[in-house]
Amino acid sequence: MDTPDFSALPPGIEWRRSRGLVDYRAAMAEQEARNRAISAGEAEELVWLLEHPPVYTAGTSADPAELVDPRFEVVEAGRGGRYTYHGPGQRVTYVLLDLASRNRDVRRFVHAMENWVIATLADFGVEAFAVCERIGIWTRDATGAEAKIGAIGVRVRRWVTMHGFSVNLAPDLAHFGGIVPCGIADYGVTSLAALGLEVAPDDWDRALLARAGDFLAALHDPERPPA
Template sequence: MEFNTDRLGANAIDYVEAWEWQRRLLTQRADGLIDDTILLLEHPPVYTAGKRTEPHERPQDGTPVVDVDRGGKITFHGPGQLVGYPITKLPSHVLVVDYVRRVEEALIRALAEFGVETGRVDGRSGVWLAAGSGRPERKIAAIGIRVSRGVTMHGFSLNCNVDMGWYDRFVPCGIADAGVTSLSLELGRDVPVSETIDPVSRHLRELLAWQPYTPSPDIDTLEHPTVPVLGV
């Protein structure tokens, strides 16, 4: 598995350019010309809309939106957000939902290294913090993927020290009854993208080796431990 971290910070890559890059890598991976590759990068500010985005969920101020060929709804990408695009060939026994859960698990474990307890919310993709202290459930990482020829593209975005004002212009991921947050907001200090590269890379490498693992509990059951279940 190869990681590419060349397009971070001042070298942030335009979204459409990165999309085309993914497609080239997907073809090469499907043809057996390269190994699994994960792009870890940043984008200049952009909104992207997945296939299930409704008109009322788009920015109401005319902000441009790129319509993309992934699942999910509308989201934002921009500086201060780690975006990951795994170009990974799925083993025959791994379902798409299993792959998504493994990516979520990698992020959950990486965030735990910062002392931030997160988990999944039943029926909603991504990585979340539980409601509490007068705050709603809030998403810290979004996930939207596409699989073609058995190879994944698109991926996840993890809010590190992104300007959260961008999320005021639309309905993030089409979810109006929950919030959005970042590592910096939760920890009360600046957490640049560079701090997350190592833990995210390590846990992605581990989880995408397709060995059995013990999933973290959903956030609504964090206080009520259950018997671990092995993944595929």
């Protein structure tokens, strides 16, 4: 499938895709700088799709007891939530938007991201859902048990968002064994590959960005259903 046509995406936002693996600390530093620039009116908002080398990230609620086997670098992320894993085969989307122009509603923002991911997974035939008491995006694995297929973590500073969400296309699921993902020990982690679906990053990005307009519209209208 061809790579996404960025010219068809909503204007006023930089839509960026990085090939290869982007160092997590470097990406975090760039988000920090971009957050300041957006807040000062000196830069466009940013939606950035990428992948990282293997890394564990610790949110502000991370419990050291949930770092079971720190086989990879552990980075303090500054976002909400607990421990997460990023690595090859997992597509990460960083969303840096100015909520001051979008009703200053963080809950609406998170809900809109959930719906964005759920609708995109549906385009690949995967029924996914959010669970109010369990952060992230969920589906059923090959055994029929509920399992996490996507993670969400955000930080808001000066009403400009940082971080975003990740979706497991085909990561090494054994790498999640080094942590208790998001502090939830009773459920497993799955991926599109584990569900029998081969989805290339270009294909995922194209499908996700095709629904970007619906995501942005939902920030203003929380009752707007995904198309």
